[in-house]
Every structure is written in C-alpha cells, then in structure tokens.
Amino acid sequence: MPVTLADHPLIKHKLGLIRKADISTKDFRDLSSEIARLLTYEATKDLETEQITVEGWAGPVTVDTIKGKKITVVPILRAGIGMMNGVIDMIPSAKISLVGLYRNEETLEPVRYYVKLTSNMEERIALILDPMLATGGTLVATIDLLKAAGCTHIKGLFLVAAPEGLRRLEKAHPDVEVYVASVDEKLNDVGYILPGLGDAGDKIFGTK
Ligand SMILES: O=P(O)(O)OC[C@H]1O[C@H](OP(=O)(O)OP(=O)(O)O)[C@H](O)[C@@H]1O
Ligand SMILES: O=c1cc[nH]c(=O)[nH]1
Numbered sequence: 001m002p003v004t005l006a007d008h009p010l011i012k013h014k015l016g017l018i019r020k021a022d023i024s025t026k027d028f029r030d031l032s033s034e035i036a037r038l039l040t041y042e043a044t045k046d047l048e049t050e051q052i053t054v055e056g057w058a059g060p061v062t063v064d065t066i067k068g069k070k071i072t073v074v075p076i077l078r079a080g081i082g083m084m085n086g087v088i089d090m091i092p093s094a095k096i097s098l099v100g101l102y103r104n105e106e107t108l109e110p111v112r113y114y115v116k117l118t119s120n121m122e123e124r125i126a127l128i129l130d131p132m133l134a135t136g137g138t139l140v141a142t143i144d145l146l147k148a149a150g151c152t153h154i155k156g157l158f159l160v161a162a163p164e165g166l167r168r169l170e171k172a173h174p175d176v177e178v179y180v181a182s183v184d185e186k187l188n189d190v191g192y193i194l195p196g197l198g199d200a201g202d203k204i205f206g207t208k
C-alpha cells in the first residue's frame with residue numbers, strides 16, 4: 001500500500017504547534033486547514049496534465065491544464081470538515097461527498113449516520129479527509145462505501161495515523177494511497193493515538 005509521509009519542514013512545524021495541549025479552537029482549526037493544504041499538494045502531484053493553447057498578452061501561448069479524472073473531496077464527519085477548506089482552496093472546482101461516521105466509544109466500531117455522494121463517482125478520484133486514522137475502522141467503512149458507489153481511485157489525507165490503522169487498511173484496501181503528516185507511535189487502551197492530537201472533532205468544533 002503506498003504511504004507518503006509528508007514531512008516537509010512547514011508540515012513538521014505546524015504539527016508541532018497543533019500537538020500543544022492548550023491550543024485554542026481557532027488555532028486547531030487554522031492549523032488543520034493549513035496542513036491539509038500542504039497534504040493536497042503532495043496528493044495531487046501525479047495528476048496528469050495536457051497542453052492547450054490560450055490567447056496570452058503577446059499572442060497564443062501553450063499552457064498545461066489538468067486532464068482526465070475529476071476530483072471529489074470526501075470529508076468524514078465531523079472532524080474531516082476541519083481539513084476541507086484547506087483542500088478546497090487548492091482544488092476549488094472539486095465536488096464534495098459527505099460521509100457521516102462516528103466511532104462507538106466502547107466497541108470502537110464505526111456507526112454510519114449520513115452519506116451524500118456526488119454524481120458519477122466511478123469517474124472521479126476520491127480524496128478522503130480525516131485528521132485521525134486510529135484503528136482504521138472508520139476509514140475502511142468509508143472506502144467500502146466509496147467502492148460500492150463505483151470509485152476505483154481513492155486517496156486518503158490524514159494529519160496523524162497509528163501503525164495499527166495502517167496495518168488494518170493494508171489488509172482491507174491495499175490499493176488506497178495514503179498521505180499523512182505523521183505516523184505516530186501507537187494507540188492507547190481506549191483507541192486514541194499516542195502522542196496524537198487528542199479528540200480532533202472536539203478540538204475543531206469546540207465541544208466537550
Ligand atoms: O480509525 P478509527 O478508530 O475508526 O478512528 C478514527 C475516527 O475517530 C474520529 O472520529 P469520531 O468518531 O471521534 O467522530 P467525530 O469526528 O464526530 O468527532 C476521527 O475523526 C476518525 O473519523
Ligand atoms: O486519537 C484519536 C483517535 C480517534 N479519534 C480522535 O479524534 N483522536
């Protein structure tokens with residue numbers, strides 16, 4: 001399974017800031033979006049381009065344009081919303097497909113409560129957004145439903161992943177490409193990533 005650790009100095013610096021325990025809701029939100037923007041740069045490096053001719057200020061000029069498949073951004077509710085604006089800044093024409101899943105706190109299994117996908121999923125590259133890849137249950141369930149809708153090209157963007165979640169993903173969906181700012185040490189006994197970020201959804205929405 002292709003895993004890209006996006007360890008650009010700007011990403012590393014921003015991760016250092018977002019890990020602080022006393023971070024404000026505003027700063028957590030801003031940094032999630034900023035790191036997402038940089039992950040988008042990495043995740044779109046292999047998009048194909050083609051040359052077209054446009055009318056420039058001094059006459060016709062040959063320019064590159066992105067060709068082929070269109071993109072749908074798939075934020076996993078709630079926390080994935082915190083990355084969405086950063087990604088949309090970079091790909092303003094992307095369609096958005098929402099997937100609502102939360103983790104049952106006892107079983108750690110994902111519970112589905114909302115799905116609204118855009119049209120023609122089979123023609124699109126899906127960019128899944130979630131700050132946290134912990135046990136991997138939420139991500140595997142999301143990929144299951146995207147594939148059931150016809151998606152064949154799926155990438156996932158995460159701020160922090162646990163090795164346990166990456167191993168689970170590799171078994172279930174080895175074709176999916178992962179872009180992550182940090183692969184952390186492990187999960188604790190209640191399924192939180194260490195050192196991690198804490199509860200990303202609560203920090204982005206200011207709940208709890
Ligand atoms: O890899 P997993 O073990 O499945 O855990 C990861 C999921 O947990 C968090 O969501 P949460 O259930 O807290 O929902 P929220 O975004 O609504 O807070 C996180 O944003 C992921 O979606
Ligand atoms: O560490 C974790 C694990 C799951 N969800 C979170 O928000 N944080």
Ligand SMILES: [Mg+2]
Nearest residue numbers: 199200201202
């Ligand atoms: Mg949460």
